Amino acid sequence: SHPLRRCVLAMGAELKNAVAVGYAGRVILSPHVGDLEAPEAVDGLERVARALPQFLAHRPQAVAVDLHPDMHATQLGRRLAEEWDVPVVEVQHHHAHAVAALAEHGVESGLALVMDGTGLGPDGTIWGSELLAVDPAGYTRLATFAPVPLPGGDAAVRRPARQVVARWADAGVAPTEENRVRIGVSFEEEAVWRQQCERGLHAPLTHAAGRLFDAFSALLGFAPDNVTYEGQSAIRLEAAARRAHGDKVLKVPFSPVEKDGRLVIDWREAFASLSDPRVIVGLENEWALAVHDAVAEAALRMIDFGRDQSGSADTVALSGGVFMNRLLTDRVVSRLEAQGVRVLIQRRVPPNDGGIAFGQAVIAGNRSLECV
Numbered sequence: 001s002h003p004l005r006r007c008v009l010a011m012g013a014e015l016k017n018a019v020a021v022g023y024a025g026r027v028i029l030s031p032h033v034g035d036l037e038a039p040e041a042v043d044g045l046e047r048v049a050r051a052l053p054q055f056l057a058h059r060p061q062a063v064a065v066d067l068h069p070d071m072h073a074t075q076l077g078r079r080l081a082e083e084w085d086v087p088v089v090e091v092q093h094h095h096a097h098a099v100a101a102l103a104e105h106g107v108e109s110g111l112a113l114v115m116d117g118t119g120l121g122p123d124g125t126i127w128g129s130e131l132l133a134v135d136p137a138g139y140t141r142l143a144t145f146a147p148v149p150l151p152g153g154d155a156a157v158r159r160p161a162r163q164v165v166a167r168w169a170d171a172g173v174a175p176t177e178e179n180r181v182r183i184g185v186s187f188e189e190e191a192v193w194r195q196q197c198e199r200g201l202h203a204p205l206t207h208a209a210g211r212l213f214d215a216f217s218a219l220l221g222f223a224p225d226n227v228t229y230e231g232q233s234a235i236r237l238e239a240a241a242r243r244a245h246g247d248k249v250l251k252v253p254f255s256p257v258e259k260d261g262r263l264v265i266d267w268r269e270a271f272a273s274l275s276d277p278r279v280i281v282g283l284e285n286e287w288a289l290a291v292h293d294a295v296a297e298a299a300l301r302m303i304d305f306g307r308d309q310s311g312s313a314d315t316v317a318l319s320g321g322v323f324m325n326r327l328l329t330d331r332v333v334s335r336l337e338a339q340g341v342r343v344l345i346q347r348r349v350p351p352n353d354g355g356i357a358f359g360q361a362v363i364a365g366n367r368s369l370e371c372v
C-alpha cells in the first residue's frame with residue numbers, strides 16, 4: 001500500500017489502549033498502555049503519546065482519535081492537537097478495525113467484517129457487527145445485526161442478565177418466574193429493566209456481536225452474575241461449546257432482513273424459542289455450540305450479501321475482539337475459503353482494540369485534511 005501523506009499520532013481506544021505513530025511507509029505501535037479507567041493509566045497514556053513521536057524524531061502533523069467524545073484517549077488527543085496546533089482526524093471505531101486488518105496485508109480495498117463489543121457509530125448507536133466495504137476514500141456499511149436496547153448501558157455489560165431481559169422485551173416474551181430464577185433476576189429488577197427498554201431510558205441501542213454472546217451466555221447459564229473481566233461471558237460460552245457432544249445438532253434461528261439496501265440480522269426468534277427453560281436444560285453445551293454455528297452462518301450471509309452488492313470482493317478481512325474466539329473464527333474462515341474467498345486475519349496486530357491505533361494512523365495518514 002502507498003506511503004502515508006503525513007505523520008500521524010493515533011490515540012487508539014479506551015480499552016487495551018496502545019498509540020501509534022505513522023509516517024512514510026511505516027506505522028509504529030507503542031507498547032500496551034492498557035484500559036484507561038484509572039487516572040494513572042491516562043497519565044501513562046500521555047507520557048507515551050508525547051514520548052513516542054520524540055523517540056522516532058517525527059513530529060505529528062495530525063492527531064487521529066476515535067469518534068467517541070468521552071474516551072480518555074480522544075480527549076487527550078484533542079488536547080495535544082491543540083497544543084501542537086495540528087488538525088484532529090476523527091475515525092469511526094469499526095472503520096479503524098477494518099483498515100487495520102486490511103493494511104496489515106498491504107490491501108487498500110475490500111470487505112471487512114468487524115465484530116466486537118462496542119464502538120460509537122456515526123448514527124449515535126453502538127455498532128459492533130458491521131460488514132463494511134472499505135476503500136481509500138472511506139467505507140460503506142452493508143450489513144449489521146438488528147439493534148436492541150442495553151438497559152443501564154455499561155451496567156448491562158457487567159450484569160449480563162440485564163441483556164437477557166432486554167432480548168426478551170425485544171422479542172415480545174413475557175418471562176415466567178422460572179425464567180427469572182434461571183437467570184438470577186427478581187420480579188422488580190425485570191420490571192424496571194423492561195420499562196427502561198420500552199421507554200428508552202438510559203438504554204442505548206446496540207448492534208454489537210459481543211453483546212449477543214453475553215446474552216446467550218447468561219441465558220444458557222454460563223455467564224457470571226457479575227462480570228469481573230472484559231469478555232468473560234463470551235469466553236465461558238466458547239469453553240462450553242468446546243465441551244459439546246457433536247451427536248446432537250441444534251439450530252439457533254435468526255432472520256436476515258434487507259432494509260434500506262442493508263442486510264440486517266434479527267435474533268428475536270432465537271430468544272423467543274429459547275425462552276422455555278425445558279428446551280435448554282441438559283443441553284446447555286450443545287446450545288452454546290449452536291450459537292457459534294448460528295453466528296458463523298449469519299456472518300456468511302452478511303458477507304454473501306456484501307459480495308453481491310460490491311460486485312466482486314474476493315477479499316474479506318475479519319477484525320474486532322469477537323474474532324479472538326477461535327471456534328467462531330475457524331468456522332467463518334473455513335466456509336469462506338471453501339467458496340474461494342481470500343480471508344485476511346490479523347496476526348501481527350491484535351484484532352481487538354489493541355490494534356485500533358494502527359487503523360487510525362493509516363486512515364488519518366491518507367485522508368485529505370480539507371474534510372477534517
